[in-house]
Amino acid sequence: MSSFVTDFFGDWHAIVVLLLAGVIPNQIWRMLGLWLGSGIDEGSDLLMWVKAVATAILAGVIAEILVHPPGALASVPDFLRYGALIVGFIVFMLTRRSIFAGVVSGEVVMLLGKWWLG
């Protein structure tokens, strides 16, 4: 029984680490947003600024993954990662903002490039 539990859940230590290093540091920002954001009106300047900052931070997350790629993505050369994003964006604009077309063409550029480089 106890070995089944261990196999299934991993050890409890790992779950505690998940809570301390993952869940709490992540959730704290959502709950702060819920707590502090309740007085802000739709259409106010403050909200427009907050939304612009949220968008720009998200842009930073996008740039970070491209500039400092995690895991297997680091095996893709710089110019290919940037090229895939640029081609994807051009296709996205040409297809009247189709996310699907943009994502697929970006991926195709990266995969073809990797295949061509060997």
Place this chain on the structure above:
Amino acid sequence: MSFPPLDSPQWHQPLRAFGYGMSAVRSTILSAVLFVTYIGIGALAHDTHFSLVWALLSTLLVWAGPAQIILISTLASGAPIVQSAIAVTVSAIRLFPMVISVLPMMRSPETKKRQLILVAHFTAVTLWVECYRFLPHVPRERRIAFVHGLGCGLVLIGLVATTIGYELAANLTQTYASAILLLTPLAFLFSTARNSKELADVLALGLGLAFYPLASLLGSGFDILISGVAAGTIAFLVHKWREAT
């Protein structure tokens, strides 16, 4: 996706609004992106020797792709817990303005904070983007139920994909793994770009991309926060200035 008109009796039952929200996951390409991203996260968790339940709990309780990727890769590299926690919390700062900007869309004067806890939990880039698209077609008093349905649907996709990725991991080549990781920046960029209707949003996106490499030269560890606040503030000020002239 077509919903009943705002004044239709179809919207009277909250449970039905929940159902509309849940089935709305079918009408967004972001569901497919989410699915593939979580296959990647499941595979990453498997390769770094976390248990399947651990991976599922991280999807359910963290519910933010970049944070999970950072958490798994830093813990697996043997970093101290404190260091992982700091890296995760920096990546999660974006959730703070996202929650603040999404909640006014579904709040009414009678709404209690505790009714919005689950909405805050579900808030991540996919839900944030889709709220702007779907909620104008949902009557205000049913928006919380609708978003609960949408959030449950998305989390369900994430959990199924985490499991599939975990089981498939051994067969994933480096090329596929890199294609999965590239999906996040592509999908984040295009979904945010499609959502950017105001000048402030377009500028924030462009400047945010351009400022990050500059901010990372500072090497402060808070690069994303610095570039984000700077780019967002400039975008906002330019927008106000254009409005005033």
